[in-house]
Amino acid sequence: xxxxxxxxxxxxxxxxxxxxxxxxxxxxxxxxxxxxxxxxxxxxxxxxxxxxxxxxxxxxxxxxxxxxxxxxxxxxxxxxxxxxxxxxxxxxxxxxxxxxxxxxxxxxxxxxxxxxxxxxxxxxxxxxxxxxxxxxxxxxxxxxxxxxxxxxxxxxxxxxxxxxxxxxxxxxxxxxxxxxxxxxxxxxxxxxxxxxxxxxxxxxxxxxxxxxxxxxxxxxxxxx
Numbered sequence: 001x002x003x004x005x006x007x008x009x010x011x012x013x014x015x016x017x018x019x020x021x022x023x024x025x026x027x028x029x030x031x032x033x034x035x036x037x038x039x040x041x042x043x044x045x046x047x048x049x050x051x052x053x054x055x056x057x058x059x060x061x062x063x064x065x066x067x068x069x070x071x072x073x074x075x076x077x078x079x080x081x082x083x084x085x086x087x088x089x090x091x092x093x094x095x096x097x098x099x100x101x102x103x104x105x106x107x108x109x110x111x112x113x114x115x116x117x118x119x120x121x122x123x124x125x126x127x128x129x130x131x132x133x134x135x136x137x138x139x140x141x142x143x144x145x146x147x148x149x150x151x152x153x154x155x156x157x158x159x160x161x162x163x164x165x166x167x168x169x170x171x172x173x174x175x176x177x178x179x180x181x182x183x184x185x186x187x188x189x190x191x192x193x194x195x196x197x198x199x200x201x202x203x204x205x206x207x208x209x210x211x212x213x214x215x216x217x218x219x220x221x222x223x224x
Contacts, residue, residue, distance in 0.1 A: 018093070034168070122205050148196040
């Protein structure tokens, strides 16, 4: 299957399933989706990430986990997946399919490993995260991204649509950064753990076609 922007998916074995939830503490429809994300995260071979968008912050409650990067990532998916607009809760599987984040039946039915994936190795070596990519036939156009996240968080909501509720959220992305590009040649990158948020205890590495295209490879690691 061809990737976005003319990049061809490298051929290899199936890899992890990546589920990304775009959510907000200010959205009353989001808590059921947050709970579902936590359930999905417990499944073998699933990397679950909760991206808290910032466009709800001016509607009664500022989400302490909201990030401009989350909103930008969601907007890229709006374009690559041909969606009419962004919405919450939205769940994206492997950068390929979009769902209402609380639609359990459709989401569970869609949980199948990508047909093609690039194997990525990630490990902690001293005070560094070491990311290794193999030699694999590929066209240009792949971006390597890092998401540092907190597995579980609880927040008492004081205002907005969820006022008075205590929300438990899962795999909350605290930092999202681009590490570089991959052009099909073996490559090793090192990231200092000191550059990652202290609260983040895990990282996910995502290799993605183009600007928000299909995910071609993924790996996760416990960093502290």
